[in-house]
Amino acid sequence: MKAFRFKEWKKSAQLEDVPVPDPCPGEVLIKVGGAGACHSDLHIMHEFDPASLPGLDGWQLPMTLGHENAGWIEAGDLAAYPHLELGAPVVVSPTWSCGVCAPCRQGATNYCEQEHLAGGIGRDGGLAEYMVAPAQTLIPLANLEPWKAAPLTDAGLTSYHAVKRCLPLLTPDATAVVIGAGGLGHMAIQVLRELSGCQIIVADTSETALKMAGDLGAHVCLPSDGTTADEIRKATGGLGATVILDFVGIDATLALAGQSARQRSEIVLIGIGGGTFPFQFGALPYACSLVTTYGGSTGELAELVALAEADRIHPHIEEFPLDQVASVYERLHKNEISGRAVLRP
Numbered sequence: 001m002k003a004f005r006f007k008e009w010k011k012s013a014q015l016e017d018v019p020v021p022d023p024c025p026g027e028v029l030i031k032v033g034g035a036g037a038c039h040s041d042l043h044i045m046h047e048f049d050p051a052s053l054p055g056l057d058g059w060q061l062p063m064t065l066g067h068e069n070a071g072w073i074e075a076g077d078l079a080a081y082p083h084l085e086l087g088a089p090v091v092v093s094p095t096w097s098c099g100v101c102a103p104c105r106q107g108a109t110n111y112c113e114q115e116h117l118a119g120g121i122g123r124d125g126g127l128a129e130y131m132v133a134p135a136q137t138l139i140p141l142a143n144l145e146p147w148k149a150a151p152l153t154d155a156g157l158t159s160y161h162a163v164k165r166c167l168p169l170l171t172p173d174a175t176a177v178v179i180g181a182g183g184l185g186h187m188a189i190q191v192l193r194e195l196s197g198c199q200i201i202v203a204d205t206s207e208t209a210l211k212m213a214g215d216l217g218a219h220v221c222l223p224s225d226g227t228t229a230d231e232i233r234k235a236t237g238g239l240g241a242t243v244i245l246d247f248v249g250i251d252a253t254l255a256l257a258g259q260s261a262r263q264r265s266e267i268v269l270i271g272i273g274g275g276t277f278p279f280q281f282g283a284l285p286y287a288c289s290l291v292t293t294y295g296g297s298t299g300e301l302a303e304l305v306a307l308a309e310a311d312r313i314h315p316h317i318e319e320f321p322l323d324q325v326a327s328v329y330e331r332l333h334k335n336e337i338s339g340r341a342v343l344r345p
C-alpha cells in the first residue's frame with residue numbers, strides 16, 4: 001500500500017510502498033477514508049528532533065505521518081467492543097492513552113501520564129491506504145462520511161478542548177479572540193458560536209481567512225497588523241478580551257494575545273509556532289493565566305462528533321488524492337490552503 005513515510009529528522013516525508021499493517025490484540029485495521037494535513041506535520045518534518053524536544057525520544061522512525069484520521073473498520077477482534085462492527089465508519093481519536101492513570105480515569109485522556117504516542121505522532125498514522133489503531137480510540141460515525149469527519153479529530157478536537165475548558169469564563173458579556181483562522185481556528189470559531197453566547201473576534205493576516213471567519217459567525221474580523229490590539233480594546237469597551245486563543249504561537253501573535261488581555265483573562269497557546277512571551281510582574285494584567293493545551297480527550301471527540309452529526313459545525317475542506325500529499329504540504333507551508341486539506345487514498 002502507499003504511505004507517506006517520514007524517515008529522518010529534518011527531512012521531508014515521501015510516498016512509498018509498504019506492507020499493509022497487522023493489528024495486534026486490542027487493535028483494529030482501518031481502511032483510511034481521509035487524513036488531514038496538519039501544520040504540525042511541517043514542524044515535525046522540518047524543525048523537530050529528539051535533542052530539541054525530549055517528548056520525541058520514544059518515536060520510532062520511519063513512521064507514516066497523519067494524525068487526523070477516519071475510515072472504515074477493515075479487520076480486528078471486536079468482541080470486547082459491542083459499539084463497533086466490521087465495515088463501520090469511524091474516526092480515530094488522536095490520544096492513544098493508557099486508560100488507567102489518574103488523568104485517564106478522570107477522562108482527560110489527552111493528558112495521560114503514560115502515553116503520548118498515537119497514529120502520526122510517533123506511530124504509523126493515516127496518510128496511507130490502511131492504518132492500525134487501538135479499538136478503544138474509535139468513535140463510530142452515523143451519517144458523516146469519514147473524509148469529511150477526519151478534520152474533527154485534530155483541527156476540531158484541539159479547538160473544542162481549548163474552548164470547552166474556558167466555558168465558565170465565556171458568559172454572554174464576554175469576548176473570545178481567535179488568533180489565526182486556519183485549520184484549527186476556523187473550527188474554534190464554530191465551537192465558540194455553538195457552545196457560548198460570547199462575542200467572537202478573529203485576527204488573521206489572510207483576507208480569505210477573515211472572510212471565512214465572518215461567514216462562520218465571527219462578530220469582528222480584524223487584519224493582523226499594528227492596529228489589531230487597539231481594535232480589540234475598542235470592541236471590548238476598552239477592557240480587553242476574556243479568553244484569547246492563539247492558534248499560531250509566534251512572537252507577534254503571543255504579543256498580540258498579551259496586549260488583548262484584561263484582568264483575569266485566560267490566554268491559551270495552541271499553535272506551535274515556537275514564539276516566546278517574556279513573562280514578569282506587569283507583563284500581563286493581574287490574575288491572567290497563560291496556558292498551553294494538548295489535543296482533546298476521546299470523550300470530547302465523541303461530543304464534537306455529535307455536534308457535527310447534528311449539522312451544527314462544518315470543517316471547511318479542500319480534498320486531494322493521496323498521490324498529491326507532498327504538494328499539499330508545500331501549499332500548506334505557503335499558507336495556500338483554506339480551512340483543512342484532507343488526503344483521500
Ligand SMILES: [Zn+2]
Pocket residue numbers: 038039040041067154155
Ligand atoms: Zn495536528
Ligand SMILES: [Zn+2]
Pocket residue numbers: 097098099100101102103104111112113114115
Ligand atoms: Zn493514562
